[in-house]
Each structure stands twice: as structure tokens, then as C-alpha cells.
Amino acid sequence: MAYGIRLEVWGDYASFNRPEMKVERVTYDAITPSAARGILEAIYWKPEMQWIVDRIHVLAPLRFTHVRRNELGSKIPIQGADGVAKAAASGKGALGICVEDHRQQRAAVILRDVRYGIEAHVEIRPAHEDGGPPLPHPEAKHLEMFKRRARRGQFFHHPYLGCREFPAFFRLIEDDEEFPSCPDGLQDFRDLGLMLLDVEYSEDPKGSVVEANRGRRLRATPRFFHARMNDGVIEVPSPSAAWGAA
């Protein structure tokens, strides 16, 4: 990759939850491209750019563990008589959730002692959304800013491995360095099945996701790709290739 960065991340625990087993959580075997993008965005991101993950290296053997945690079963609603909207409009209301009434215990199968290498590059969004003149292409500027911040350990919020409770530690791999070698047991080909690529947002007047800065209604659609691991390396298709239009 002419313009790209390589980052090594590691942590004690990680959980990249499968959508079908999201309640009683079971993790994917390796980091999903969307989680990798989340780590990069935590370190550096600007609205005009988008991180595209190219390749994922799995640098530690797969180890799993099992936890059970007490969590909540409900959310504070937005609409409705007890909702945030009504309370904000009227200026009063009780919005708290009493844990004892809504406690749910959820089991989770999570990864432990993980180490990944992320290769990614930056793409600048095609044009200003308001239809202004095309921007110059400052990928190099963004990449340099990222590298500087990664070297110094700076981030907007602490990067995490799938869930916020599993912090990720990171180290930039400089141009003259290589990733650590493939660990034992991960050599040869391994089929990891369909894995979540990312969530695609498309405009939809009836969509239930509301864009934060402009209030547009969007629909969130998960996209999947066939993850094949060769000697610990997963090639990630670019999102535009995985989902035909836009």
C-alpha cells in the first residue's frame, strides 16, 4: 500500500460479538474489520476521511474464556410517557432505571490474550455533502497525523477490542519494521466462515437511525464477508466491493 499504516494492538480480553449471538455473547474468532476501524478512529479521525481496513494479522493463538455478568434488560425509552422526549419537553420526570427490577444475567464467550496487526489506509469522502468544490486530497496529512499520535499514545477515547470494557493497547509499526511472525497453530488455511464486515448506512426516510450532525434518517444494514485466514492473515475486501452501490 502506497499510503497506509500498520498498527499492532493487544489486550487481555476481547469480544467481537456475533450478531446472532449477541444476547448470550459469543465472539468471532478474530477481530472484525469494524472493530479494527473503531480502534483507528479512537486514535485519530476527522469527518472528511474514512478508514478502510485492508488486512488483519492474527498474532496470538486463539484462546477463549467464559464469563457471566449481571446486566440490564431495558433501555430508557425516548418516546412514550416515560420517555426522554416528554421529560425534556415538560421539564420534569423520573428517567432512572431501578436495576433490581431489570436485572438480566448474560453469559459471554470471549477471547483472551489477543494480539492483532491492522493494516489500513485512508480514503477521503468524495465531495462535500453540501455540494461545494472538491477538496484537495490530503491523505498524507491524515496519515502523518495518525502516525504522530500513535507514536505518542494519544487517543480521543481509549481504544477497545470490541466492547468498551476490554481496553486495547497499541503500537505503531514503522515502515522498516515487520509484524511479529505467525504464531504456532495458525499456520495454513483456516476458514472462519462469514464475518461481519461493517455496518452500512443508507438514507431511508423510514429508517430508525438518526444521523447526529444533520438529522437525516438512515437505515443500518450489516454487511458480511467470507473470512479466510492464511497463516494468520485475513484479507478484508473493501466495503465498496462488498456492497455494490454507493
Place this chain on the structure above:
Amino acid sequence: MILKSLYDLYERLNEDPTYDVAPPGRSYQKVTFVVVLEPDGSLFDIQDARSSGTGGHSTPRRVLVPGVTKPSGAGFNPRFLWDSPGYLLGWKPDNPERGMMEFESFRDSHVCIEPDVNTPEFTAVCEFLRSWSPDRAASFPILQEIGSGFGVFQIRGRTGFIHEHPDILARWDAREGSTDVAVEAECLVTGRFGAVARLHPKVKGVAGSQPAGATIAGFNDSAYCSYGLTQSFNAPVSEDAAHRYTSALNVLLDGPHRDKHRRVIGGNSVVFWTEKPSIIEDVFAAFVIGDSNAFADAASQDEAIRAKLEVFVTALRHGRESYSGDLDPTEETRYHVVGLSAPTPARIAVRFAHHGTVAELLDKLRQHFRDIEVQRQFTEGSKRPDPEMPSVWLLVRQTARESADIPPTLTSSLFHAIMSGTRYPDGLYSAVLRRIAADRHVNYARACVIKGYLVRNLGMEVPVALDTTRPDPAYRLGRLFAALEKTQLDAHSGDSGRPSINRTIRDSHYSSASTNPATVVPRLLRTYQHHLGKLDGGRKVNRERLVQEILAAIDVIPAHLGLAEQGLFALGYYHQMNSFYTKTADHAETSAN
């Protein structure tokens, strides 16, 4: 991966007629009563549909019916020509008003499509429903007994149930166009774009789940939903894929061959299958996972199973060369084992999932059995011989007094350790040591656990049978303790040869001897002298020689033994006791000493 492998399994199960896989849109339900009608619609009788099973209680009949399991909820959801007694007849003794409303919804849903279906049998059913009133149900005693089963309709004198009539089925299939607006998305099992299931069919038979069934991809609370999606739209799976994977799982858990595929152990339902039928599949559940029922009984009754077990055990004993060709069409057949449990009644959690080739599985099993191998206490010929390769159940059972107290996570951790060749769970070892201290009994299975832990987790070299040359003090102290106890038993035997005391030093002093030997062993050696005096001639000399030989290598009796040493103590005790009670070993001992 799990859903995908179940999806692939459906293909194989569907082609095998012995598996009773329900086609899409149908399901197998437990039917307990039949409403028998005259051709004109008047009621003839309500009959018991159960078959008398083993042990005197009757089991419901599995019948293929149109429609899937009733969804839960407070609304009315009548089924087509089958339902529970409340819907079918209005019979709901604990809530008669609800029963009345259920019956009305059932009746209305059938009567309103009568002109469409237009078949004499269906007209008979509608006639019956129009003329029936729920209070007549009380006069049928069969309804009191049936419990929670479902009922179906039948015309007197004709075989088959009304819902099996091909015209009626065809009409029903035609009407079953989906009334929901189809949401289209990429299926996460197949990768294909298509209509996505809003609710996945329920899976029945997971330990701890509710009888109506639970779901894997169930989002039954608002906190679990994201992106504004509801229910199973949070995990897009196409209707077809949802039907396939849940049918496959249901058949594994509750179908005709469930004894082969499913075992409940430590609160988890463990399902096992191979992608092609194989010998491993037939014996894995019973042999490796094990059960509270002795596997030996099942094996002795079925010649075929016994033959397969022979092949399997030979493969485990002797390695790959002995089985390629016999065991499988190919070593590369893939196996899958999934542990499921239901921490809440309506949701299924996956505890562990392993897959790989059969060759890898055998390697891992062989490694496991080699690590835990210990000389058996009761060999063939005794009333209940110890298994040469103890099952997971047998090992895990040693951790608690009652099987209900076995920690559920321990089973899955042990399973995981066996399947992936990693270290055994520490909890297993400490639980077994705790049980030994509590009931002061070191049996074969406990010795296996201890040896396995010491070999695999701590990397020690531990003997399978008695090793008289091993110098380490903990092992020697265990052997010494066994010798002292045996002397005490022999001293109190008298002429009959049977010991006349109820409590030996093991009952009083095992715990302290294995944890703080320096406090207890000198005292025991003193009383040992008295016991020794009561033995006669040759036995006395040999016993004393043995004790001296054991003590020779112990310089100082340690003040405290850590966990690993306590395990060695237990093993030393076990080995020495075995050698006392084995006849040939006894002779060898006397001749050597």
C-alpha cells in the same frame, strides 16, 4: 460458524429418513389426545393418543403437523387443526374465561376459511366447532390426565388425522403467504440477499430451558436491540436458513437419535456430530461424555455398539495406523461439538464450540487419556470394573457429593481442555482434593484427575502404578500412610481375615496427614508399632521391611504439603493400597522383600 455448521448438517439429516426432520412450514409436536368425529361433525369420542412407554407411563406421540411451534405471548394464536386443549375445546380448568376466548379464536379462524377449503372432513370439523360448547369438555375424563399435550382431529373409521389430508394441506400451504412485509437483508449464514426471519423457530431440549423452547438468536428485551432493529432483525438470517439450523438443532437435541448426539452433563447440553455418518458419532456421546447411567449397560445390550466401541478404543490405544480405513471413509471428516445451556429459560447460551477433523479429535482424546492414565482399582472380573478410559462425566462427578452440585462451568472448561489440548481447569483439581479431604476416599477417577493435572498443568512425571523408587517425600508419605492403615486393618482382622474396626487412621487423620504430615506422622508411627506387634511372622517382617524402605528416602517429614504435593500424597496412597489388594502384586512384594 455454529449456525453455518448446523445449516450444513440439515442437508445430511434431511436425506436420512430415520431422522424425522420436519419440512419447512411443518413441525413435530407432542400429541396426547385425538378428537374423533363422525363424518357429519358430531362428536364420537376424545381418545388418548399416547403410546405406553417404558416404566408404565405413557409418552406422547410425535406427529407432523402444519405450522410451527406456538410463539409465546398473551395474544391469541390458534393453530391449524391442532392445538392445546384450551384452544381446541375450550378446556382450561384454571382459567375458564381465557379458555372460552381461546376456543372462540380457534373456531373463528377455522370457520372463516371453510368456504376456501371446501373439503368434507374440514366441514365436519367446522360443524363440530360450531356445535361444541366448552362445558361439555368436563365430561371427558381423558382430558384430566393429558397435561400439556396437543390434540388433533380424526374422522371415525378413517386412518390418519384430518390435518394430513392432502387437499386440506394444499389449501393451507397456498394460504400461508407471508403477511408481514418482507424485510430483505444479507443473511449472515449463507451470505445471500433475501427475506429475513423476524422470529426464529424455537429450539427445544436444551437443559434448563423452558418446555416451549428457547432461541439462540432471541432479542427479547429492548436492551439487546441495536440500530433501531427489533427481534431477530438484529441478526439477519434468511427464513430458509433459520428453519434449517433450528430443525437440525432440534433433531439433534430431541429427535429419534438423540442418545447418539446429545448428553446433558453439568447443566450443559452437549451436542456432537460429524459431517458424515461415522463410528465416532455413534459412540462419542456415550463413551467420551458419559452419563449418570452406566455406559456398560447400553454397550452390553447392543452388539453393534459394542463392535463400534472396540474399533474406537483400539484407535485410541494404538494410534492412527490402526484405524485408518476401519473407522472412517476418510480421516478428514469434520466433527463438531457444541455445549449449550440456558442461563435464563428463554435464551440459549453457547458455552463452547469445537470443530476440527476426526483425526485431530482422536489425537486430542488419546493425549487426554494418556495424561490421566492410572492403574485401575477394580479391573475386569469385579462387580463394577473401573473404565479404562473414564468419561468426562465420571471425572466431573468427583467434584461434588451430589451431581446437582457440580459447578456448571467446570464441565465446559474440562471439555475445552480435552478438545484443544490445553491445561485442565484448576478448579477441577482443587475440587477433587477438597472431596478427598471431606470423605477421605481416593478412588480411580479421583486418582485420574490428580495425575492428569500434575502431568499436564504442572509438567511433572507421575507414575501410572506404584513406583517404589520415586524419592519425593509427598509420594512416599502417601505410601507410608497406606502401609500404616493396612497394618491397622490387619491387626484388627482376627481369624476371619475381615477387619473388625469401623474407623481407621484414614478416617481420623487423612486430612492432617496430607496437609501437615509433621504433626501427625510421628504419632501414627508409634501406634503402628503396636499394630505391627499383632501381625504374625512372615507378614510382620515383610510389612516392617516395606515401611523401612519407604521411610529410608524421607530425610525430614515436611511440615506442610502444598496442593501439588497433596495430590502426590493421594496418588502414593492409592498406588500402595492397590498393590496391597492386588493378589499378584502381593506375591511379588513378598518375594521381593
